[in-house]
Structure formats: structure tokens, C-alpha cells
Amino acid sequence: MDERVETASKKKKYQWSILFLLFLIIITLVTIFIKYDINEIFSIIQEVNYIWLFPAFIMILLYIYFEGVAMRQIFKTMEIHTTRRANFLYSAIDYYFCAVTPSASGGQPMVAYYMSKDGLNLSHISLTLLMNTALFKIVLLVLSILCVILRPNLVFDFPIMIVLFFVGLLINVFLIAICFLASFKRNWIEAIGVRLIVFLNRHKIVKNKMKVLKKFIRLMDTYEAGAKLIFKHKFHFLKALVYNLIQRVSFFSISYFVYLAFKKNFLIADLGYIDLFAIQVLIALSVDSLPLPGGVGISEYLYVILFGLVYCVGEVNIVGSAMLLTRVVNFYIPLLFTFALVIFKHIYMLKKRSRGVI
Numbered sequence: 001m002d003e004r005v006e007t008a009s010k011k012k013k014y015q016w017s018i019l020f021l022l023f024l025i026i027i028t029l030v031t032i033f034i035k036y037d038i039n040e041i042f043s044i045i046q047e048v049n050y051i052w053l054f055p056a057f058i059m060i061l062l063y064i065y066f067e068g069v070a071m072r073q074i075f076k077t078m079e080i081h082t083t084r085r086a087n088f089l090y091s092a093i094d095y096y097f098c099a100v101t102p103s104a105s106g107g108q109p110m111v112a113y114y115m116s117k118d119g120l121n122l123s124h125i126s127l128t129l130l131m132n133t134a135l136f137k138i139v140l141l142v143l144s145i146l147c148v149i150l151r152p153n154l155v156f157d158f159p160i161m162i163v164l165f166f167v168g169l170l171i172n173v174f175l176i177a178i179c180f181l182a183s184f185k186r187n188w189i190e191a192i193g194v195r196l197i198v199f200l201n202r203h204k205i206v207k208n209k210m211k212v213l214k215k216f217i218r219l220m221d222t223y224e225a226g227a228k229l230i231f232k233h234k235f236h237f238l239k240a241l242v243y244n245l246i247q248r249v250s251f252f253s254i255s256y257f258v259y260l261a262f263k264k265n266f267l268i269a270d271l272g273y274i275d276l277f278a279i280q281v282l283i284a285l286s287v288d289s290l291p292l293p294g295g296v297g298i299s300e301y302l303y304v305i306l307f308g309l310v311y312c313v314g315e316v317n318i319v320g321s322a323m324l325l326t327r328v329v330n331f332y333i334p335l336l337f338t339f340a341l342v343i344f345k346h347i348y349m350l351k352k353r354s355r356g357v358i
Contacts, residue, residue: 027297040321041320041321042321044266044318044321045324045325047265047266048261048262049260049261049262049264050261051261052257052258052260052261053261053329055257056254056261056330057333059250059251059253059254059257060251060254060329060330060334060337062247062250063095063247063248063250063251064088064091064092064095064334064338065084065088065091066243066246066247067087067091067094067243067244067247068084068086068087068088068090068091069087070132070135070240070243070244071087071090071128071132072084072087073236073237073239073240073243074127074128074132074236074237074240075124075128076236077229077232077233077236077237078127078128078229080121080124082120086118089114089341089344089345090111090115092338092345093107093110093111093114093338093341093342093345094110094111095107095338096335096338096339096341096342097109097111097342099331099335099338102291108133111125111129112125112126114349117349123222123225126222127222127226127229130179130222130223130226131226131229131230131237131240132240132244134176134226135240135241135244136244137172137175137179138176139241139244139245139247139248140172140248140281140284140285140288141169141172141176141285143249143252143281144165144168144169144172144282144284144285145169147277147281148165148282150274150278151274151278151282153309154278154282154306154309158305158306160305161282161286161302161305161306164286164287164290164302165282165285165286167286168286168287168288168289169285171288171289172285172288172289179223182219182220182223182224183224183230184227186220186223189220189223190216190217190220193216193220194216197209197212249277251280251284251330252277252280252281252284253273253277253280254329254330255276255277255279255280255330256273256276256277258322258325258326259271259276259310259322261325262311262318266311268318269309269311271310275310276310279303279307279310282306283299283302283303286302287299287302296331299327300323300327303323303326303327304319304320304323307319307322307323307326310322
């Protein structure tokens with residue numbers, strides 16, 4: 001009974017998240033089309049060199065593929081065999097539910113759900129997702145620091161970027177530090193965590209103290225197990241880190257290919273790969289911790305600001321068209337693509353259940 005209630009609650013949560021995402025998309029599009037002439041936007045987009053959008057779409061596939069490969073690599077450290085196809089689907093599920101839920105909070109629970117339905121052990125699932133998320137965060141943090149060193153003007157010339165970048169930076173540093181301390185200095189984090197739960201329970205913020213304490217201890221067990229795995233399989237985790245790096249670089253390369261699509265037919269700033277790459281990296285870190293599904297709204301706003309350095313050079317202001325095309329390629333089309341894969345995975349799972357396989 002409790003499981004059914006919890007499942008219904010999760011479904012309702014995801015439904016509200018999707019509605020909120022749709023609301024943000026509508027507001028964003030209305031704002032764009034008020035600020036920019038809709039006919040001009042689409043007439044400009046029609047003139048781009050579409051051949052450069054093909055490698056941009058390849059980057060999305062690589063992004064999804066290499067997250068799956070990274071998870072598969074971590075599973076190997078536990079002597080668990082998973083197929084590339086299965087991990088590609090898990091990665092697509094993660095992308096979709098991260099995109100439609102605030103702060104990307106829905107990705108891991110849904111991936112864990114589908115993994116468990118495929119017969120994987122819950123403790124192995126938790127450990128894999130935890131380790132992969134930590135690697136994912138580390139790569140984003142390192143790339144962001146490199147980009148702000150190489151292109152400081154992208155942050156320090158814009159007050160809103162200064163605020164959002166450093167908030168995102170501090171939150172990510174804090175989360176990574178907590179991960180490492182929980183893994184290698186468990187007693188420190190456990191002592192603080194237990195006292196915090198007791199404090200919150202005393203002030204009626206946490207109601208079921210024992211339930212929360214049990215979940216917290218299980219989480220600490222997962223971190224400790226992760227630390228042991230890292231020590232035992234350093235090379236495997238180094239490979240998983242490289243796969244996460246390839247994954248991130250693939251995604252952050254998209255804006256460069258969109259830039260090349262505009263460059264042939266429009267007078268725009270003569271910039272290199274690093275400039276466009278840095279724009280996407282710094283925006284990604286700036287919106288990473290904001291409680292907005294897919295960063296919709298604020299991402300578009302930051303793109304318009306930073307793309308002003310790229311696309312506001314000629315007589316025709318094409319920044320609105322460039323921003324819209326970039327977001328279509330790096331968010332909206334992948335969102336539809338991964339949604340289709342989620343539906344495929346769910347139908348396949350239901351068929352297996354009807355045959356009594358699960």
C-alpha cells in the first residue's frame with residue numbers, strides 16, 4: 001500500500017514538473033517573440049548552413065552515449081555486466097527526467113527505477129549513480145575554472161554572470177567536497193549529519209527521525225563503498241572520468257557548430273572554438289544549481305547576453321535567431337528524442353511484465 005502511494009506521489013510530482021517546464025517554455029517563447037520579430041527570426045534561420053547542424057546532433061548522441069559508457073565502466077568495478085544499448089537507454093532516461101524536473105532531481109530516481117526493473121541490485125545502482133554524478137560534477141567544475149581563466153570577460157563583464165557563476169561554483173565545490181569527505185572521512189560527515197537530523201526533528205522540520213536516520217546511514221554506507229571501489233579500481237574510475245569528460249566536451253561543442261552554421265552567410269564576430277565552448281560551459285555552471293527544469297528561461301537569457309558578443313556585429317541583429325537555434329539543438333530536440341526513448345523503454349518493460357519476465 002505504501003509503495004503504491006509513493007509511486008502515485010512520484011507520478012504526480014513528475015506531472016507537475018512537466019507542466020511547470022511547459023509553462024516556462026511558453027513564457028520564454030512569448031518573451032523572445034515580443035523582443036524579436038518572429039518573421040525575422042525564422043527568415044534568418046532559413047538562411048543558415050544546415051550542414052553544420054549535423055555534427056551538432058552527433059554531439060548530442062555522443063553526450064548520451066558516453067554517460068552510458070561511464071556508468072557501464074563503474075558497473076564493471078562491481079563485476080556487473082550491462083550492455084551498451086541498456087546503458088544508452090539509462091542515459092536517455094537520465095537526460096529526460098533531469099530536463100523536466102527542478103534542479104535535475106528526477107533523473108537518478110527514474111534511472112534507478114528502470115535499472116531495478118532490469119534486475120540490477122539496488123545497492124549497486126545507488127553506488128554507480130552516486131559515483132557517476134560525482135565524476136560528472138568534477139568535470140563541469142574543472143572545465144568551468146579553465147574557461148573563466150581563458151575567457152574571464154564572459155563572466156566579469158556581466159553582473160548577472162558574476163553572481164550566477166560564483167553561486168554555481170560554490171555550490172558545486174561544496175557538493176564535491178561533501179562527496180569526498182563522506183567517502184574518505186565518514187565519521188566527520190556522519191557526526192554532523194546525525195546532529196543536524198536530530199536538530200531538525202526537534203524543530204518539527206523532520207517528522208520521522210528514525211526513517212531519515214536510516215536513509216542517511218545507508219547513504220553513508222554507499223559513499224564508503226564508493227571509496228573502497230575507487231582505491232581498488234583506480235584505472236576503471238580514471239576511464240569513467242575520461243568518458244565523463246568526452247560527454248561534457250561533446251555537449252559543450254554544440255554552440256560552435258551552430259556558430260559555423262551562421263558564419264558563412266552572416267557577418268558575425270570571428271571567434272574560435274574555445275570562445276563558443278566557454279560560453280556553453282559557463283552558462284551550464286551558472287544554471288546548474290537553479291531550481292528550474294532544464295534551466296529553461298534563465299539559460300535563454302544568458303545565451304542572449306553572451307551571444308551578443310558573437311552575433312551582434314553586422315547590420316542585422318541575429319542574436320535571437322542564434323539563441324533559439326542553439327537551444328533547439330542542445331535542449332528541445334534532445335528532450336523530444338529522449339522522451340521517445342523513455343516511452344520505448346517503458347513499453348518494452350510492460351511487455352516483459354506481461355510475459356512474466358519481471
